[in-house]
Amino acid sequence: MGRILALDYGTKRTGVAVSDELKIIASGLTTVPTAELLTFLKKYFSEENVELILLGEPKQMDSTASQSEVNIQEFLKKFREIFPEMKLERVDERFTSKMAFQSMIDSGLKKKQRQNKALVDEISATIILQSYLYK
Known part of the structure; x- marks a missing residue:
């Protein structure tokens, strides 16, 4: 059985x-500089059995694609x-960043720790994965 990897x-x-x-537990793994993401994935895939990638789809409130979708499409082509x-x-992935930030508050992280954007991104990826696993 393979793992599921989620990307924010x-x-x-x-x-x-x-x-x-x-495929029961979703855990934050890391935050990777986007410029190094494909290299990271090559290495990870060589070490772990991954059967599915979940890629966040940012949308506006009216369900239209957000501006960042252009960058994601470029990544998808290379991927x-x-x-x-x-x-x-x-x-x-609507609201995942807000949910991640709220979970940081709820878990008692200090204000300085909540300003760590890399941690917010990792938690957001975890929320994306959880929403898939528990649907």
Whole structure:
């Protein structure tokens, strides 16, 4: 059985979360500089059995694509060239950053810790994965 990897793609950095092999638990894995994301994925895929990638799909409130979708489409083109056999699904990621920030508050993190944008991205990826696993 393979894992599911979730990506909260951003222009500067991408949050990454992963499931366990039974696809029960979603855990934050890391945050990767977006420029290094494909290299990170090559290495990760060589070490772990991943059967599905979930890629956040940022949308406006009216369900139209957000401005960052242009960058995501460029990434998708490169991803498909390098990993043509890897299954990839898009997942609506509206409000994940707000949910991530609220979870940081709820867990008691200090204000300084909540300003760590990399942590917000990692938690957002975890929320994307959780929404998929628990639907």
